[in-house]
Amino acid sequence: DAKTTQPPSMDCAEGRAANLPCNHSTISGNEYVYWYRQIHSQGPQYIIHGLKNNETNEMASLIITEDRKSSTLILPHATLRDTAVYYCIVRVAVNRDDKIIFGKGTRLHILP
Amino acid sequence: EAQVTQNPRYLITVTGKKLTVTCSQNMNHEYMSWYRQDPGLGLRQIYYSMNVEVTDKGDVPEGYKVSRKEKRNFPLILESPSPNQTSLYFCASSWDRVKTQYFGPGTRLLVL
Numbered sequence: 001d002a003k004t005t006q007p008p009s010m011d012c013a014e015g016r017a018a019n020l021p022c023n024h025s026t027i028s029g030n031e032y033v034y035w036y037r038q039i040h041s042q043g044p045q046y047i048i049h050g051l052k053n054n055e056t057n058e059m060a061s062l063i064i065t066e067d068r069k070s071s072t073l074i075l076p077h078a079t080l081r082d083t084a085v086y087y088c089i090v091r092v093a094v095n096r097d098d099k100i101i102f103g104k105g106t107r108l109h110i111l112p
Numbered sequence: 113e114a115q116v117t118q119n120p121r122y123l124i125t126v127t128g129k130k131l132t133v134t135c136s137q138n139m140n141h142e143y144m145s146w147y148r149q150d151p152g153l154g155l156r157q158i159y160y161s162m163n164v165e166v167t168d169k170g171d172v173p174e175g176y177k178v179s180r181k182e183k184r185n186f187p188l189i190l191e192s193p194s195p196n197q198t199s200l201y202f203c204a205s206s207w208d209r210v211k212t213q214y215f216g217p218g219t220r221l222l223v224l
Contacts, residue, residue: 036213041149041200041218046212049212087154102157103154
């Protein structure tokens with residue numbers, strides 16, 4: 001399984017870009033990188049995913065390094081509502097197994 | 113409205129008393145999954161189902177059972193709950209193993 005490593009917590013000033021790093025050095029060529037977030041104890045919310053190219057949607061941008069061993073989630077203009085735990089996940093599928101591994105995530109604090 | 117629902121949302125029970133937490137999705141998703149979330153441990157997958165009548169163990173299946181008799185429902189069964197199963201439980205669904213997962217609102221379980 002390609003596990004991910006994220007910093008346990010980060011701070012970001014409101015209105016600034018929040019850059020959340022994730023290391024996935026053992027990722028395989030056909031594995032996607034997904035990002036979810038969880039606000040307080042609500043169900044996790046999908047943010048974005050990618051394979052090798054950079055991706056952007058209305059919520060965030062995802063930058064994946066050329067060797068695919070790390071990625072960065074960018075929230076371009078962070079607001080207080082972006083305070084949450086952010087999970088970087090690599091989707092693993094071996095034969096019919098599909099053990100999805102959520103790590104401990106990064107707790108992002110947006111500071112007013 | 114596309115959604116994943118769980119019932120009950122809150123439950124207090126006693127050791128050994130069988131219980132079932134229901135999960136239902138209205139998006140015709142084939143893939144469904146159960147997670148538990150505990151402080152400091154992040155989200156851990158309990159069981160998942162790739163389709164009707166197909167279920168597999170996740171990372172922490174001990175003490176749990178699931179069934180998938182129809183596509184929309186994926187109940188989680190605790191035959192003999194124990195205090196170490198006190199946790200926050202999330203159900204999720206998606207089109208397949210690669211696509212975005214949609215999470216339910218969570219069920220907070222306390223086993224005395």
